[in-house]
Amino acid sequence: MTIQPIDSTSSAKRPRLAIDGLMRTASAWRMPLTVLVLCTLPWVLPSKALAVNVLIYGTFAVGYNLLFGYTGLLSFGHAAFFGGGAYLTGMSIVHFGFAWYTALSTGILGALLLSLVMGVLSIRTRGIYFSMVTLALAQLAYYTALQASSWTGGENGLRGFTVSKIDVLSLQIDFLNPLHKYYVVLLFTALALWLVSRVLKSSFGAVIEAIRENEVRARACGYNVERTKLLSFVLSGGICGLAGGLSALHLAIVPLDTLHYHTSGLVVMMTLLGGMGSFFGPFVGALAFLVMEDVLSLWTSHWQLFVGAIFILFVLFLPKGIWGTIMGLGDR
């Protein structure tokens, strides 16, 4: 069974409906619409901290989806970029006293470099090996952080870098106020969404989808498949690094678990639950996952059992995820 692209233009086969026009307009304005919806989130969700988490993990999933959903590479090592971005952001403040924006840039830069190295190693392997190699390399990052405890704080995590004020253009924003924090983070999320939206609309975006659909054909068409995959890997890693850096600023601590295999798995689950290979999907997935965690953990400490079971059901019966299935309903 081949994967049907979500934004397929197969609508020519059936009569045009009013909803089609609406959908097309929505698709053209997807960036501003997403940001508009996200602006209302702190008032809809039970807590402001949850809303900030949705933004951070939504960004993480959007960056991950560029590789998994659009390029078709299932990485189980993205904790290295999320955690790498978080650690480098935190360490720049703790050890070098950088300002928040320099620290965040360092985090993104570090994640880009890390993903370049990991990408060069893992893209040499084909197909099914890729997931194993990315996981093993991410474990290498985890154990490195555990060993280098004088830099990273080891098992206790990195502490002691509370950012209380954010100054943008001589404007002082109180970063301890959850609502202010939400909108600062939203600014960066919007930036990441805009970047991904641009990438997907570019010819590069078409090439990565071509590789996902048929790698041999893409190669025969003269595209440098390895280099394209690597670029997609690095872009994805950079965005995940941004998400990690934001999470460090948000929590004012980087737990060692940020680099753990479970963080890699988390983003895989969010992306698949929401709908891989669709623009909104990962955000929907992050929202659904975090709300589910929030609600389930209220009445059982074993909420992961339900999360795992729901995930298995999605793989078996709804591989297009929540958003992909909703979008697919119109195509029947």
Place this chain on the structure above:
Amino acid sequence: MDLQLIAMQLLSGAVLGAVLVMTALGFTIIFGMLGVVNFAHGALFMVGAYAGVAVAMQTGSFWWALLVAPIAVGAIGLLIERLLIRPLYSRPPDDPILLTFGLGYVLVEGVRIVFGNDGIPFSTPSALVGVVNLGIGYFPIYRLFVIGVVAFILLLLWLGLEKTRFGLIVRAGARDPQIMRVLGVDMRRLWFLVFGLGIGLTALGGVLAAPMRNVSPEMGTIVLAEAFVVTVIGGLGSIAGAVVAGILVGLVVSMTSLFAPEMATISMFALMALVLLIRPQGLFGRAGV
């Protein structure tokens, strides 16, 4: 440096290697025969260890645990294949990875519900306690016992695969399932049995590891990573590759812990990175796979 110390360390590296081979064996067989990357491998290893603990507590005997736990978990493996893996054979190769990943979550949480969050101490069976002098130094008897079991299992596997009709079909099926189906072999039944066997071996690895590792719900994560490292270095999911890679990794980890102990856990991943740079298909892999 003292030569005797190095010889001692080399030997304990080989022992560690044998443990790693046992850790990766079930994973390698399922990967090699079915092409399924089992991300629940670590979790099933952990379930095997817990099943061993449960049986040993009920019967008071390690030997019963060694026999009963792998068979019981192997039966669970058959159930998993029938209900969860089989619907995915016609799907893209990533789908079994995703599904088994979710399954790992469920298994870990399930064990937490039954046995609690904390680790369970599992003492070495009394007959295998103590050390033995091998001329260059003292060795824990239990580790030598593990080498013996691994060698025995490998011999059985080799005989089964090379000398029996069933083994012939399994090998042919791994190479070209399409042709085998044309020849009238029920591949689904074959995969069903091989999956059960692989999970049983995974559980056996768990029981054998129980006295050496801390039995806890999280023990599977490192096991999964180790199995990946061994398989990637060995290449193609071949059993010979896994054996050579396992012992190689054991030697490297053991030698690094002699010269730079803080790098010991990192060294196996560094070795994998090195192999990927020089031979991306793994030591025993064919190019283009």
